[in-house]
Every structure is written in C-alpha cells, then in structure tokens.
Amino acid sequence: MTAIVEVSDLTKRYGSLAAVDDVSFVVREHAITGLLGRNGAGKTTLMQLITGQEFVTSGTIRLFGQPPLENAAVLSRTCFIKESQTYPDGFKGEHVLRVASWVFPHWDGALARDLVAEFRVPLDRRMKKMSRGQASAIGVVVGLASRAELTIFDEPYAGLDAVARRAFYDRLLADYAEHPRTIVLSTHLIDEVADLLEHVLVIDEGRLIIDAAAEDLRGSATTVSGRQADVEQFARGRDVLQTDVVGAFASVTVTGLTPSERAAAAAAGLEVGPVSLQQLVIGRTRGTARQEVAS
Amino acid sequence: MDDERPIFLQVAELIENQIIDGAMPEGAQVPSINELAAFHRINPATALKGITRLVDAGLLFKQRGIGMFVADGARSRLLDQRREAFSEQYVRPLVAEAAKLGIGSDELAAMIRRQAVPALAAQRWRTTDKEAGR
Numbered sequence: 419m420t421a422i423v424e425v426s427d428l429t430k431r432y433g434s435l436a437a438v439d440d441v442s443f444v445v446r447e448h449a450i451t452g453l454l455g456r457n458g459a460g461k462t463t464l465m466q467l468i469t470g471q472e473f474v475t476s477g478t479i480r481l482f483g484q485p486p487l488e489n490a491a492v493l494s495r496t497c498f499i500k501e502s503q504t505y506p507d508g509f510k511g512e513h514v515l516r517v518a519s520w521v522f523p524h525w526d527g528a529l530a531r532d533l534v535a536e537f538r539v540p541l542d543r544r545m546k547k548m549s550r551g552q553a554s555a556i557g558v559v560v561g562l563a564s565r566a567e568l569t570i571f572d573e574p575y576a577g578l579d580a581v582a583r584r585a586f587y588d589r590l591l592a593d594y595a596e597h598p599r600t601i602v603l604s605t606h607l608i609d610e611v612a613d614l615l616e617h618v619l620v621i622d623e624g625r626l627i628i629d630a631a632a633e634d635l636r637g638s639a640t641t642v643s644g645r646q647a648d649v650e651q652f653a654r655g656r657d658v659l660q661t662d663v664v665g666a667f668a669s670v671t672v673t674g675l676t677p678s679e680r681a682a683a684a685a686a687g688l689e690v691g692p693v694s695l696q697q698l699v700i701g702r703t704r705g706t707a708r709q710e711v712a713s
Numbered sequence: 714m715d716d717e718r719p720i721f722l723q724v725a726e727l728i729e730n731q732i733i734d735g736a737m738p739e740g741a742q743v744p745s746i747n748e749l750a751a752f753h754r755i756n757p758a759t760a761l762k763g764i765t766r767l768v769d770a771g772l773l774f775k776q777r778g779i780g781m782f783v784a785d786g787a788r789s790r791l792l793d794q795r796r797e798a799f800s801e802q803y804v805r806p807l808v809a810e811a812a813k814l815g816i817g818s819d820e821l822a823a824m825i826r827r828q829a830v831p832a833l834a835a836q837r838w839r840t841t842d843k844e845a846g847r
Contacts, residue, residue, distance in 0.1 A: 450756055587754060595747040595757045613714055613755045633719050633759070684806075687813065692717035 420447040421480075422568050422600045423468055428477035430463055437463040439624035440477070445568075445602060445617075450594065452615040452632070453604040456703050460624040461604045462500070465572050469498045481568070497522060497566035499557040501573040511541035511548070514556055515563075522564035529593070530563035536585055550577025558586050562593055570602040583607070587614060608696035618695070622703045632695070639693040639701065642683050643669035652683055659701030671701050720755055724763030732772065732783055733791050743773055743781040 423445035430438040437460045445451050455461050466472040468479055470486035470493060479485065482492045505514060515534075519525045534541060537555035545553060554575050561569050575583050591614060594601060605611055618635055620628035628635070639659060642652055646668040653661070653670045660671040671693055675683075684690050693701075714720050731737040746764060750757040764781060767773040772787040811821045 449758070588751065591754065591757070592747075592751055595750055598757075613720060613753070613759075616756045616758050632756070633721065633762075636719055637717060685809070692715065 421445065422447050422482060423602075424478075424480040424483075425464075425468070426478045428464075428467065428479060429475045430460075430467055430472065431475045436624045438467065438621075441621070441624070441626045442477075443619055443626055443629050445600060447600055448598045449616040450601045450603060450614055451617040451619060452608075452611060453602055453619050453621065454606070454608055454628075454699055455621040457606065459621045459703070461621055462572055464621065465498065465500075465570050465602070465604065469493065469496055469570065471498075494521070494523065495567040497561055497564040497569045499561040499569070499571050499574050501554075501576050503553070503557060505545040507546075509545045511539055511543055511545065511552075511556055514545065514560065515541070518560045518564060522566055524565035524567075526563050526565055529565075530559055533559040533562060533589065536589070537582060551579065551582065552577075554578050555582065562589055565593075565597055565599065568600045568602070570604070572604045573606070574603075575605075575607075583610065587611070590614070608699055609694060612695040615695075620699055620702065627702055628699075635695060635698060637692065639671055639673045639698050640675045640680060641669055641671050641691040641693055642688050643667065643691070644688040648686065648688060652686070652688060659698070660704075671697065714753060714755065720753075720759045721762035721766065724749060724753065724755070724760055725766045728763070728767060729772070729791050732787050733795065735788075737783050739783050739785050739787055741783050743783065745780060 421444040425444070426442050428438055428441045429436060439460075441464065453461050453464070463472065467474055468481060468486060470481070470489060473487070481489070482495060484492050486492055486496075511534075515530055519527060519530075533539075537559065539552060539555045539559060540548070543552070545556070548556070554577050557574055558571075558578075561571055561574060575586060578586065587610065590601070603611055603615070612632070615632045618628060618630055618632050619626060630638075642649060644667070646663060646666050649668040649670055653672060657673045658670050659673060662669045680690050714723055728737065728743060732739075737743065743764070744752070746757050746760045749755075749760040749764070753760070764773065768775060768781070772784055772791065773781050774784045775781055808818075808821070811818075816824075
C-alpha cells in the first residue's frame with residue numbers, strides 16, 4: 419500500500435479552539451476516500467493543512483512523502499477544489515480553464531470541453547457574475563479534467579441540482595475507472611456518495627472518530643425495533659447510537675452485532691434492519707454534540 | 714443496492730441470478746469491472762471484489778486481454794448451493810411470521826400450494842417459450 423497523504427498527530431489551533439485535534443490517518447493511493455462530518459467539524463481546515471495552505475500547530479503531514487508547505491513539486495501533483503473558490507477580478511470561465519491547463523501536467527482539454535457542454539458552463543461569463551451552480555460546475559470541470567494524481571473535492575457542489583450532481587458522480591466514476599488516481603471527497607451528502615467510497619474518514623469537533631474501509635462500515639450498525647420492553651432488554655449493555663420510542667414501540671440503533679445476535683433478535687420477534695452510512699455518521703456525530711450540551 | 718449486506722456480495726449475487734435464470738448462459742461474456750461500476754454507481758474496487766469472488770469460486774473464468782466468461786457447470790453448481798440455502802433463507806422467516814400470526818402448518822402448506830400452482834405454471838410457460846427460441 420502506498421500512502422499519498424500521511425497525517426501524524428496533527429493539531430491546528432485557532433486561539434483556544436482546536437479545529438483539528440490530534441489526528442492521524444493515511445490516504446491510500448488510487449482509492450476514493452470520503453472525508454465526512456458536520457459543518458464546522460474541521461474538514462476544510464484539514465484539507466487546507468494537507469495542501470499547504472495553512473501552518474500546522476503541531477504534528478506532521480506528508481504529501482507524496484514530502485512536507486506540503488511551499489513545496490511546488492508535490493502541490494503541482496495535487497488539485498484542490500473548494501466550495502468557495504475566489505478568482506482574480508475580471509476572470510471569466512475560459513480564463514479559469516486556460517490557467518488550469520497550464521498548471522496541471524495531466525490536463526485533458528478534450529475532457530474539459532466535453533464537461534463544459536454537459537454542465538452547461540457559460541465560459542464567456544465573468545466568474546463574479548456566475549450563479550453558485552455555474553461556479554461549482556467550473557470547479558467540477560477543473561477537478562476532473564486536471565487528472566491530478568491527488569484530487570481533493572471539498573463540498574464541490576454548492577448550488578448544483580440533483581441532475582448535475584448525478585452527472586458529476588457518473589463522470590467521476592467513469593474517469594476514475596479509466597485513469598485511476600487518488601480522490602478525496604468531502605461532503606455532507608453522504609447517502610449520495612456512500613457507494614462510491616472505498617474508505618471513510620469521519621471527523622467530529624476536530625477529532626477523527628471513524629477511519630475504516632467503507633465495506634467494513636456496512637452492517638457495522640443495526641436497527642432493532644419492536645415492543646419497548648423487549649427492545650430495551652436487548653439493548654442493555656450494548657453500544658446504542660440512537661433510541662426512538664413511539665407509544666409502546668421502540669427502535670434502537672446499536673453497533674457491533676454478530677450474525678448470531680441478529681438472528682437471536684429476529685427469533686425473539688424483534689425487527690432487525692440495516693443502517694445506512696449516513697445514519698451511522700449522524701448517530702456517531704450527534705452523540706458527541708449531546709454530551710457537550712449535557713456537560 | 715441495499716444497505717444491509719456488503720455491496721460486493723450483492724454484485725456477485727446479481728450475476729449469479731443471471732446465470733441461474735439463463736440470462737447469462739455458460740460461455741457468455743460478463744460485463745467488465747468498469748461497466749459494472751458505472752451501471753451500479755459503485756466504486757470499481759468493489760465491483761472487482763464481487764467478480765473476484767465468482768472467479769475464485771470457479772463460476773467465472775478470465776481470458777487475459779479479452780474478459781470474463783461464465784464457466785461450464787456454473788449454473789448447476791449455483792442451483793445446488795441455492796437449494797441448500799433455501800430453507801434457512803426463506804422457509805425459516807416464513808414459518809416465524811406465520812407463527813406470529815397464528816397460522817398453523819396445515820394452513821401455511823395450503824397457502825403455499827395455492828401460490829405455487831400459478832407461479833410454477835408461469836415458470837413452465839416461460840421455459841418452453843425460451844426453448845422455442847422466442
């Protein structure tokens with residue numbers, strides 16, 4: 419396994435706030451990794467640190483084995499598409515693509531033209547005059563056509579509608595299959611991307627709380643529902659992410675059930691159901707928020 | 714794709730189902746990894762894992778540079794496996810639900826017979842249709 423990004427004991431403080439709090443992980447070569455978490459969890463700060471746009475408070479980052487800060491050799495192999503990219507005054511869409519074609523060594527102009535047509539990007543319009551969706555589409559075009567060895571998408575689709583997002587996922591998958599490369603996708607639309615991901619990182623309040631293969635996370639949590647007394651008895655002593663009660667009926671989301679425990683629950687007349695990645699992340703990240711309110 | 718089971722298993726099962734119902738006869742070419750990934754909108758590594766499982770089980774074979782094909786005898790081996798799993802996978806939950814509703818075993822058997830007659834007739838009709846090459 420080759421690690422494209424290696425982060426060790428990384429902390430970034432703004433005053434007393436630890437935006438990134440003692441985080442360690444690797445991003446594996448040629449995988450699509452999802453960086454998930456709530457708004458303000460520290461995802462964007464983390465990506466800015468990885469791409470050398472911020473100074474670390476402590477810890478180390480290796481990008482292609484080297485420190486990223488002011489390191490043109492590794493940054494030229496990296497494409498970072500962020501939600502609210504700013505452009506020089508007077509820049510039109512066509513200027514953005516021209517600059518991108520100079521910056522990225524693997525730039526594919528034909529692919530870029532194709533994507534511009536698909537996403538209906540008005541290239542002759544000034545970036546400042548573009549709608550959010552159009553500006554996002556430019557970012558998507560640059561991110562895909564750059565074919566950078568490491569491409570990081572930070573919430574790439576503000577203002578993109580469902581049709582355009584679907585087109586983005588399809589084009590990303592198709593181009594990734596033809597030209598395997600390392601992709602980090604940060605988003606809160608977890609349901610939409612869940613099946614695209616090979617690895618999942620979840621960050622919450624600056625801390626990394628999940629670092630696992632997407633396949634291992636599937637089935638790692640289970641919803642068990644039925645008569646409240648039965649459900650409560652079953653849930654006792656287990657890791658419960660969420661509890662819902664309506665009348666005499668209860669539903670709990672629990673982690674780490676073995677197949678035989680699931681079968682036992684079903685045999686006891688309880689309903690056993692799957693938990694999506696999105697529900698799992700919500701369960702994990704809401705728990706911490708609740709504890710904070712309580713303390 | 715459902716949320717419960719690993720996606721690679723679901724990919725493998727869908728291909729198994731096509732082998733069983735004859736949509737992919739022995740010797741037929743199986744879609745490529747990239748085609749499967751694009752169709753199911755899943756990570757290509759996941760599609761590869763599903764296909765590898767079928768190759769390892771001897772149900773598919775690889776021809777270097779050409780693609781993946783359904784192996785001889787794949788259908789009958791799959792049928793044997795599925796028959797073995799049938800009782801556990803389908804009959805047990807059926808009996809459990811029937812017990813919950815107070816449906817006795819005679820009544821359950823009668824219900825199954827009532828459902829089975831038209832279903833089997835339709836199945837037989839489809840098979841003769843296929844054999845006639847229509």
